[in-house]
Amino acid sequence: MHGSPLVFLSDQGGCFTSKLMQDICDLLKIRKVKTTAYHPQCNGMVKCFNQTLIAQLKKYTADHPDNWEHYLPYAVSAYNATPHTAMRHSPFSLLRGYEPCITFNYDCPRRLTLLLNYDAYQHILTQAQLKMHEKVKTNLDKSAAVSKEYFD
Structure with a gap:
């Protein structure tokens, strides 16, 4: 956000x-x-995210549980950079159209914008996001079908 x-x-x-x-x-x-009240479905995604975040923070803070707030930005960054199982893309890439450049990732492309003018960059980014969103829809449909089969 x-x-x-x-x-x-x-x-x-x-x-x-x-x-x-x-x-x-x-x-x-x-x-x-x-x-x-008494309708937890409204908060389903938030509750799921909070469980994931708490599990991540427990790993980071096993030795120092009183300092969890220092590790919060790292846990959120890791969450946003990690592809989700159903979507097969990270939240970061879905929002921005490219994967995050993480410091230890030496294959990370650097500053495509330096090579292109604004209109060309915007076109490439828009096309990449449209393609990614189509793949995500397909992946979510497949995931929903698997879940339906499992629960039925």
């Missing part, structure tokens, strides 16, 4: 329903939406 959100979806926890949170949302012109 970049910038302020337009909508903020939360459960009905006290920290999210407080006057302070409402005032912040009003100030930033963010529409506040609450999930319905």
Whole structure:
């Protein structure tokens, strides 16, 4: 996410329903939406991500559990750079159209924008994202079919 959100979806926890949170949302012109009680499906993706993030942080902080917040940016970066099983692409690449350049990855292409003008770069990036999104749709359809077969 970049910038302020337009909508903020939360459960009905006290920290999210407080006057302070409402005032912040009003100030930033963010529409506040609450999930319905006893309907965990609304938060399914968030709950799944939080489980993954907690598992990653436990690995990073096994020796120093009190300093977990220092490792948070690294855990989130690793999550965003890792291809997801169903989509077969990383969240970073789906957002930007190319894989992240990680410092220990020596094969990483460097600054394509230096070789191309803006219009050419934009065209290449747009085509790459369209192609990736088509593949992701196909991969998600296949994954859904496998899940349906498994649960039926």
